[in-house]
Amino acid sequence: LAKTTQPISMDSYEGQEVNITCSHNNIATNDYITWYQQFPSQGPRFIIQGYKTKVTNEVASLFIPADRKSSTLSLPRVSLSDTAVYYCLVGDGTGFQKLVFGTGTRLLVSP
Amino acid sequence: DTAVSQTPKYLVTQMGNDKSIKCEQNLGHDTMYWYKQDSKKFLKIMFSYNNKELIINETVPNRFSPKSPDKAHLNLHINSLELGDSAVYFCASSLVKGALSYEQYFGPGTRLTVT
Numbered sequence: 094l095a096k097t098t099q100p101i102s103m104d105s106y107e108g109q110e111v112n113i114t115c116s117h118n119n120i121a122t123n124d125y126i127t128w129y130q131q132f133p134s135q136g137p138r139f140i141i142q143g144y145k146t147k148v149t150n151e152v153a154s155l156f157i158p159a160d161r162k163s164s165t166l167s168l169p170r171v172s173l174s175d176t177a178v179y180y181c182l183v184g185d186g187t188g189f190q191k192l193v194f195g196t197g198t199r200l201l202v203s204p
Numbered sequence: 205d206t207a208v209s210q211t212p213k214y215l216v217t218q219m220g221n222d223k224s225i226k227c228e229q230n231l232g233h234d235t236m237y238w239y240k241q242d243s244k245k246f247l248k249i250m251f252s253y254n255n256k257e258l259i260i261n262e263t264v265p266n267r268f269s270p271k272s273p274d275k276a277h278l279n280l281h282i283n284s285l286e287l288g289d290s291a292v293y294f295c296a297s298s299l300v301k302g303a304l305s306y307e308q309y310f311g312p313g314t315r316l317t318v319t
Contacts, residue, residue, distance in 0.1 A: 127307075131247075134312075134313070135310075135312060135313070136208075136294045136296065136310025136311055136312060136313055137247070137294075137308075137310050138310065139307040139308065139309075142307070178245070180247075192237075192239075192249060192308060193249075194246070194247040194248070196245075196246070197245075
């Protein structure tokens with residue numbers, strides 16, 4: 094599975110847009126990019142998944158450039174409750190899923 | 205309705221004991237997983253079962269034995285517990301249809317402390 098690299102931590106304030114970038118230089122042709130969110134003392138929660146260009150759902154947007162060697166998770170107008178660890182994963186998204194979690198990005202949202 | 209539930213939530217035990225953690229999902233998924241998150245917060249997969257069949261078995265000591273009595277349940281039994289087994293164990297499930305099945309649903313976790 095392709096290795097991912099993310100910033101260890103980020104700080105933001107309420108109401109700001111937060112962009113977390115993930116580097117995956119060795120992404121394979123069949124790989125999808127998936128982001129999970131984990132709050133303290135809880136299991137990870139699926140946020141969004143994409144293959145190329147842009148994907149948007151009610152929670153976030155995922156921007157993927159043409160070369161797919163990186164991706165950016167965009168959280169619009171964050172609130173205190175968005176304080177969590179965000180994980181970027183890549184894999185072919187088929188068959189049996191051996192999710193490989195990296196260190197993630199710890200986002201701290203302050204008032 | 206809880207989608208993926210685990211019991212117990214906390215488990216404190218002594219070295220050498222044998223303990224079990226239970227997991228149940230009511231999502232109708234066909235694949236279930238066990239993950240371990242250590243003190244450094246690294247989350248690693250341990251096992252995966254699809255329709256009661258073991259399909260992923262990472263490098264885990266054989267003191268850990270998963271059991272899946274049916275598609276909705278995946279239990280984890282640990283023999284001769286060691287200090288290094290202290291961690292949070294997460295159960296997860298997903299529906300595997302061959303395409304875009306990366307969405308796994310995680311349980312609340314079981315914090316195991318071995319003293």
